[in-house]
Amino acid sequence: MTYARCSRAEIARRVAADIPEGAYVNLGIGLPTMVADHLPPDREILLHSENGILGMGPAPAKEDIDPDLMNAGKQPVTLLTGGAFFHHADSFAMIRGGHLDICVLGAFQVSASGDLANWSTGEPDAIPAVGGAMDLAVGAKSVWVMMELLTRKGESKIVPRCTYPLTGVGVVSRVYTDLAVIDITPDGLSAYDLVPGLDMAELQRLTGVPLGARVAALK
């Protein structure tokens, strides 16, 4: 089959298009941070950062970088008019308390039942680091994952059951990939928005996990 994978920017744009006006959103470090650059300019969307910011704006010009104003990935950001600062306990009260509408996270693996593995490869000599991933995974109303569907070795990152250490159990509701968008529902997986040239049978073959086709794409 002939099809082209989406670029990372294209996946970010696809995620951004699904974020509604007025949503409170946390973008995980790494790939998801790119979503900020593709938010529709006609929608007011409030970005949350673990380190106590609501209403994060785009990166500043180099001369305006403020060492006291960075995102959770420690990149310089700005504050939108109407944004607010608060301390870390209040910030995680927002996360854990279910006040974020959407959190977008990267992943090593996502299971067919929505389990998320994104914090540790489980290698015996790896130094573990978890940050806020486990809080975000259980706390946001919707947890979306943004990732390339296949590893460099061509293995599916959508798996029947995660082999990497879990970040959260049954938390992911949607996965945006470079080949398709896949919803995780109580009735199973449903794939849509396949890249041109890719059909469901081939996607099914690549993932190895039973996929249903969604009839009507939600927006």
Added chain:
Amino acid sequence: MTYARCSRAEIARRVAADIPEGAYVNLGIGLPTMVADHLPPDREILLHSENGILGMGPAPAKEDIDPDLMNAGKQPVTLLTGGAFFHHADSFAMIRGGHLDICVLGAFQVSASGDLANWSTGEPDAIPAVGGAMDLAVGAKSVWVMMELLTRKGESKIVPRCTYPLTGVGVVSRVYTDLAVIDITPDGLSAYDLVPGLDMAELQRLTGVPLGARVAALK
């Protein structure tokens, strides 16, 4: 024996004299509120109020009364220069978290082991109301009680064991009364600062609870 009971103002003055410079203090509603009027003017003492005030000042002139600035007893107060406002959860974090040096409470009864009863008479038709008393009782570093030693019927309010419903268990460390000051220690009660003309034997007879005399009064 011939002796005169201290007035309420005199008890309040006695309590106030024991509050050191820099102390964070909560004064319970009722009698303890009077302590505020007797704080030594040469000491900086910070009064805390459950409803989110640290650094309460004296009552305002009538024309300066602000309905948004009252103490836990709902009496108008002022804010000292350097005072701060905060919300109720932070206010009780200060209380429960052991940040208050001293809390002064009224009482129906105090037991020989420091149990406090001050929120309910336990009468079957009484409407219960607890407010912040139980939080203050367990939270402050030192819980002092301020009360008249005897009920109107002449019964001691210092008792071997409280018959009224408890506010807290083993929490009171000192009781200021109209006849003496009584410390509650792991080794038992010790009384001092008896009013002139009252001796330990008579105080003992009035309370009916074993009292030791403290050799040197602490200040």
Added chain:
Amino acid sequence: MINKIAESLEVALSGVEDGATILIGGFGDAGMPNELIDALIAQGAKGLVVVNNNAGQGETGVAALLKTGRVRKIICSFPRNADSQVFDNLYRAGRLELELVPQGTLVERLRAAGAGIGAFYTPTAFGTELARGKESRRIDGRDFILEYPIHADYALIKAEAADRWGNLVYRKAARNFGPVMAAAAKCSIAQVNRIAELGDLDPEAIVTPGIFVSRVVRVARPVPGVAVNAGEGRP
């Protein structure tokens, strides 16, 4: 454009269902959202569970709400007052359920709801009547009892100013339960004395970020001797 400012008290209160749990801010009169309470009475929802520090005083505000008979249960720390006759009569008549909670436990249970905490151990009330039937546990030589969050459908609170994103600042001790209740309810409704332009509230001094607030309605501060000009919407 996000705009949480409702044009009237009626609009701000729309959708409250029978049986809802409703948090009501205020300590004494400070921070008491009296006009929102009046609007709730007008709205007519019944079978309510109400959470407030007190249980109404005089004949207005929470007392007026209780008097309608539409409150099934009240959760509070200090119902008894010199002028709490409305509560007293309903309670003695067995027509109003009371859950009495120490004030610090009350606000911590609300805080737990807003912060996603499933339950917590507090030393407050251990060994007292108010611990009856509750689990206890000794931790590091100290005794605690287990308390659960109070989740709510609505919070009615009063703040000093809001912007259209729902950011709030309060005034002096009128802050009290407001920020905690705002976070504990699914839908938090703030009456404010003043609407601020977006950006006018200092981001360092915003007490309740808009994420915790669903609706805002302006109610002009009453001028002594003048009828309240309530719910006229934006200034």
Added chain:
Amino acid sequence: MINKIAESLEVALSGVEDGATILIGGFGDAGMPNELIDALIAQGAKGLVVVNNNAGQGETGVAALLKTGRVRKIICSFPRNADSQVFDNLYRAGRLELELVPQGTLVERLRAAGAGIGAFYTPTAFGTELARGKESRRIDGRDFILEYPIHADYALIKAEAADRWGNLVYRKAARNFGPVMAAAAKCSIAQVNRIAELGDLDPEAIVTPGIFVSRVVRVARPVPGVAVNAGEGRP
């Protein structure tokens, strides 16, 4: 007269005992009390337990403290970084114990310590490796694990300004762990860029009331290209 302002970093750090548990604020470089950390290194206490979100980066700050070998254990959420070589080497050599805690659980455990909560149930980390050995409980159909407070002897934090009563305000995202750590330690020490006169900080905007702060020391904000003029006391 209450005066919490210490005249030097040395005075501010006096009394730290071997074996102390020390909270260190900051997220990345924002709010990181680097000069207090340097003073702690100079002070010489050993066998320390350190709590910080990270485990040091580069060769300064927390990394420099770890490098002294005087830290027995670190409690943090994100030790691994591109330049966390000091931690990495000590950890791999078995010379530093690590307690890895999810960031929200870390700050909530600190908050519990400051607020007198004995333990709490959190949904975070349920079903993961980090819940291993922890009690769990199903509450209202959801799974939680039990977490305990992190009490500390000292907190080293950085704020923007303080007055002599210890009231603090912060700057932007440098606030992060500061207010929570200040409340969680027996003795909290704040380095600040500026000393304010009593009354200059707005009582509505004070973030950490002085009750949570034991000592304050002024450390002038570094000017790019100029050596830091640290710990000169009052301005």
